[in-house]
Amino acid sequence: EADIYQTPRYLVIGTGKKITLECSQTMGHDKMYWYQQDPGMELHLIHYSYGVNSTEKGDLSSESTVSRIRTEHFPLTLESARPSHTSQYLCASSALDGDEQYFGPGTRLTVT
Amino acid sequence: AQSVTQLGSHVSVSEGALVLLRCNYSSSVPPYLFWYVQYPNQGLQLLLKYTSAATLVKGINGFEAEFKKSETSFHLTKPSAHMSDAAEYFCAAAVSGGSYIPTFGRGTSLIVHP
Numbered sequence: 001e002a003d004i005y006q007t008p009r010y011l012v013i014g015t016g017k018k019i020t021l022e023c024s025q026t027m028g029h030d031k032m033y034w035y036q037q038d039p040g041m042e043l044h045l046i047h048y049s050y051g052v053n054s055t056e057k058g059d060l061s062s063e064s065t066v067s068r069i070r071t072e073h074f075p076l077t078l079e080s081a082r083p084s085h086t087s088q089y090l091c092a093s094s095a096l097d098g099d100e101q102y103f104g105p106g107t108r109l110t111v112t
Numbered sequence: 113a114q115s116v117t118q119l120g121s122h123v124s125v126s127e128g129a130l131v132l133l134r135c136n137y138s139s140s141v142p143p144y145l146f147w148y149v150q151y152p153n154q155g156l157q158l159l160l161k162y163t164s165a166a167t168l169v170k171g172i173n174g175f176e177a178e179f180k181k182s183e184t185s186f187h188l189t190k191p192s193a194h195m196s197d198a199a200e201y202f203c204a205a206a207v208s209g210g211s212y213i214p215t216f217g218r219g220t221s222l223i224v225h226p
Contacts, residue, residue, distance in 0.1 A: 097206075
């Protein structure tokens with residue numbers, strides 16, 4: 001069973017708040033990813049990392065930032081949440097190029 | 113840029129019937145291909161993957177998929193549907209030109225009727 005964790009699982013916050021979504025994995029994977037998932041849509045890549053101190057933006061500009069100070073930890077921060085950020089956020093990791101990804105259970109975010 | 117197309121946002125079958133979920137990719141080189149399943153309030157989990165070793169790939173829970181280069185397809189099948197198969201299924205493709213970051217389809221919701 002994949003050991004990748006996300007907290008919180010559910011979050012309701014007001015507009016303008018700063019929030020951090022946590023993601024941790026215990027598999028020692030170098031590659032980690034953040035996706036935004038909306039019903040009936042493909043997963044949109046927000047950010048990814050190839051290892052410590054490596055972060056890249058994906059194809060979806062979500063006004064968020066990430067950091068990768070430790071291999072196991074890849075938090076996502078929204079500096080000022082907006083209703084358009086309401087979505088499910090999925091974190092994933094993989095070991096090598098072409099390998100399958102292991103996904104966390106997701107954080108469902110609602111911004112009021 | 114590569115793309116992944118899943119035909120049919122919803123597929124409905126009776127319990128015991130054949131399951132067929134369609135996936136087509138656009139890539140000039142054979143990609144790595146994946147099928148994932150997502151149950152409500154959970155993340156995605158791998159069903160099976162194609163990495164060029166064999167065109168017919170067997171996965172978990174009785175699912176299998178066949179890679180057809182001429183049709184750029186990777187359709188998912190299961191001979192006999194079970195109620196527990198009801199879930200969202202995603203097809204994904206990864207190629208070296210895209211840094212091996214997977215591109216996902218929009219998903220197909222499988223509905224199983226008793």
